[in-house]
Amino acid sequence: MSKLVVITGITGVQGSSVADTFxxxxxxxxxGVTRNPESDAAKAxxxxxxxxxxxxLDDVKSLERAFQGASVIFGVTDFWTIWxxxxxxxxxxxxxxxxxxxxxxELRHGKNxxxxxxxxxxxxxxYIFSSMADATKSSGGKYTKLYHMDSKAHAAxxxxxxxxxxxKFSQVQAPVYFQVGTEWGxxxxxxxxxDGTYRMKGVGPGHKPIPFGNVRTDLGPCVKVLAEQAPPNxxxxxxxxxxSWTDYLRIFCETQGVKYGGYDGMSYDEVNALLPGGLGxxxxxxxxxxxxxxxxxxxxxxVGPGDLGIRMTSFxxxxxxxxxxxxxxx
Numbered sequence: 001m002s003k004l005v006v007i008t009g010i011t012g013v014q015g016s017s018v019a020d021t022f023x024x025x026x027x028x029x030x031x032g033v034t035r036n037p038e039s040d041a042a043k044a045x046x047x048x049x050x051x052x053x054x055x056x057l058d059d060v061k062s063l064e065r066a067f068q069g070a071s072v073i074f075g076v077t078d079f080w081t082i083w084x085x086x087x088x089x090x091x092x093x094x095x096x097x098x099x100x101x102x103x104x105x106e107l108r109h110g111k112n113x114x115x116x117x118x119x120x121x122x123x124x125x126x127y128i129f130s131s132m133a134d135a136t137k138s139s140g141g142k143y144t145k146l147y148h149m150d151s152k153a154h155a156a157x158x159x160x161x162x163x164x165x166x167x168k169f170s171q172v173q174a175p176v177y178f179q180v181g182t183e184w185g186x187x188x189x190x191x192x193x194x195d196g197t198y199r200m201k202g203v204g205p206g207h208k209p210i211p212f213g214n215v216r217t218d219l220g221p222c223v224k225v226l227a228e229q230a231p232p233n234x235x236x237x238x239x240x241x242x243x244s245w246t247d248y249l250r251i252f253c254e255t256q257g258v259k260y261g262g263y264d265g266m267s268y269d270e271v272n273a274l275l276p277g278g279l280g281x282x283x284x285x286x287x288x289x290x291x292x293x294x295x296x297x298x299x300x301x302x303v304g305p306g307d308l309g310i311r312m313t314s315f316x317x318x319x320x321x322x323x324x325x326x327x328x329x330x
Contacts, residue, residue: 003071003125005227008033008055008063008113009078011041013216014130014174018074019050021220033066057109063116070120072227075113076130077155079106079148083278099278103147110155118164126227130219131156131171131235133297135289142292146285147278153297160233170226170234173296174219175211176286178240178315181248182324187274189327190252197261198253202245203271203287206263210287211295212248213240214313218305225308237296237304240312248315255319256328 005022009015010032022028033055034042046052055066057077067073082088082102092101110129117127134153135146156171181188181200190198213219215238222238230236243251246263253260268288272280289295296302305312323330 002027002029004029004031004069004123005072005074006031006033006067006070007074008057009076010034010045010050010052011039012076012078013177014076014219015074017216017218017220018223019045019220020217021224023048023050025224031066031070033063057112060112060115063112064119067116067120069123070117071123071125073113073117073120073124073127074130074223075110075117075127077106077109077113077152079103079151079282082106097278099147099282100145102278103151106148106151107154110152111158114155114159114162114165117159118162121164121168124165124168126232127159127165127169128223128226129156129159129169129171131173133173133289133293133295133299135285135293135297138293138297138299139289143285143289146282146289148282149286149289167232170230170232171236172219172222172226173235173237173302174215175213175237175239175295176290178212178214178318180212182252182319182322182327185326187271190249192258192329193261195261197259198249199261199264200245200249200252201264201266202248203266203268203284204245204291205265206246207244208291209242209244209247210290211237211239211241212243212315213238214318218310218312221310222305222308225310230303230308233301235299235302236308237302238312239296239304241315243315251316251319252324252327255316256324258328 007015031051037052037054042052053066055062082105132149132152135143135149188201190200268284271284
């Protein structure tokens with residue numbers, strides 16, 4: 001009999017990667033969980049043979065129904081969807097930072113997924129959660145307000161505390177997406193200068209490496225290995241490539257056929273002013289944390305893709321397969 005894989009966030013980047021991978025693997029049936037089964041993205045998955053069901057991360061009972069009979073569950077939460085929802089600016093306390101409120105909501109979502117996964121213990125073999133490092137703990141208290149990281153880390157800790165998930169839980173940590181400077185339209189996107197060269201802005205110095213990856217293609221294979229091969233309680237950091245900002249720009253320029261112009265570093269205060277509403281705060285501290293403590297944190301037992309025989313996409317490979325017309329102003 002085939003095993004049922006249930007994927008939350010199937011219309012997002014991470015969930016789509018997981019779905020693609022298991023669709024190509026015999027012996028599995030897939031169920032995708034989404035708030036809006038009538039969306040075009042959800043219907044596209046249904047057309048590929050995925051069972052699409054409605055599930056709300058604020059409604060544990062809906063998740064329990066969606067997870068019923070699962071052998072493997074992939075859980076993912078999305079801090080930035082919460083941040084973008086205008087209703088949350090009204091729901092937070094008047095004196096509360098929006099990103100602090102988003103931490104509370106995302107942590108609640110992560111706990112709800114874990115509770116619902118625990119309800120399927122009779123059939124469940126592995127619950128795999130998309131987590132991040134506990135920035136507060138790993139930094140020894142230096143970074144106490146990296147909300148989009150700590151919310152996921154604390155949800156993972158909660159899942160590990162549930163007796164029904166003992167021996168069934170693992171986690172995967174996504175790195176910085178390759179797309180951050182090529183496709184997302186952020187101020188760090190390379191800009192053409194008057195002399196025809198391209199320059200790039202980034203947080204901090206240009207020579208220190210940061211972990212990146214092509215999450216859309218590579219996270220799914222990592223989750224599959226966690227489900228099939230790795231022992232429970234594995235914490236896999238799904239890094240594809242370590243790049244400095246200058247490496248990033250040089251490879252971008254070389255593969256797109258444009259001239260390298262140089263890198264301009266920004267301080268935390270500068271990026272915070274450039275990206276208001278908490279976006280600059282989270283992004284800026286995120287990079288500084290990676291410089292100081294490693295993006296994956298310092299929890300014992302973290303493994304990389306190479307430790308499990310997983311081949312990841314390099315940034316050069318990613319750039320060679322894409323033409324970044326928007327970034328190039330074409």
